[in-house]
């Protein structure tokens with residue numbers, strides 16, 4: 001990686017602490033990713049993106065800002081990126097998946113809280129995430145209680161706009177969500193000085209839909225037995241989707257898919273168990289569960305998570321001639337995401353059952369970040385439905401530490417034997 005210290009300094013980062021972070025990532029990445037055998041050539045681009053994770057993309061953001069552009073950080077797949085793109089701002093996903101940030105988060109948050117929340121707050125207050133440091137505004141949302149209250153603390157460090165996400169999906173909730181999108185548009189227009197027009201919003205819709213289509217194409221290829229790409233590599237691509245330049249990302253994913261289509265023609269059976277992961281999101285660099293599963297005779301073939309299908313399923317329609325029409329289209333697509341923060345949330349159960357068939361799944365692992373109550377409570381519904389369908393399922397609750405890795409491996413091993 002080139003020398004980016006001046007750039008990081010200009011972002012007011014804690015360089016010493018950041019050095020410590022930079023020192024652990026290559027080893028972690030090497031151990032988890034580069035040891036995989038027979039990886040597609042197309043993964044070289046994504047290796048490069050990781051090697052430059054705090055470099056080249058940050059440089060691009062800085063150049064955008066030098067030209068007067070704005071950078072907006074998000075934490076949830078309900079925030080419509082289309083609006084951000086329409087206002088010529090850049091969107092970056094800020095969910096954090098490393099234990100490195102948890103300690104700083106615990107300085108201002110209770111310890112018995114979801115690690116994802118502690119990590120993103122810690123990343124900001126420790127000044128060790130250049131994406132966070134590049135943001136002119138971040139967008140929170142009222143999903144779980146932990147996040148909802150964390151915005152108040154985060155707002156002391158960076159301007160936060162909170163979108164009030166309904167918790168049910170009745171007509172009045174759709175109307176409320178449309179109002180929230182309108183408020184969000186106003187806020188983004190105020191920040192950027194750019195008007196969101198029908199034309200620019202349609203362009204934003206195009207960009208986001210093309211990203212969804214590329215990811216869907218990748219996931220469709222995973223339906224083949226054996227999958228032509230590991231779950232680890234697919235997870236990495238989903239994680240990178242949240243911050244890479246969208247058009248380049250789409251091109252690289254499509255190039256990779258071309259290669260995978262060729263692979264499928266010649267590959268031989270591997271006899272691995274096909275596993276679905278469902279549950280809480282896995283933010284970069286949380287590769288723990290995939291790594292454990294794929295170190296055993298199993299492959300992860302689909303993730304029903306926000307770093308999986310919930311991020312890309314369903315496109316936004318471009319039909320309509322007014323901003324109001326397009327806002328309705330956005331609300332329709334986004335309120336179709338089935339997060340456990342909704343009640344009831346039967347459609348998530350249906351999604352899981354559908355994916356079991358579509359991806360030819362042998363067993364399901366419910367992955368729950370510690371202290372995430374919505375997903376933990378919803379597990380009962382998931383378990384009941386899968387048992388009824390005759391599909392083995394286990395629940396694994398874990399955080400970002402590595403202490404329980406051995407214990408999880410033993411449980412997954414036993415689960416695979418039982419399938």
Ligand code: BJ8
Pocket residue numbers: 075076077078114115116117143144145146147280281306337339340341369371372373374375
């Ligand atoms: S749409 S899953 S990205 S809220 S932070 S809810 S893990 S306790 S991230 Fe999420 Fe949006 Fe839902 Fe998806 Fe639980 Fe942690 Fe809360 Fe979390």
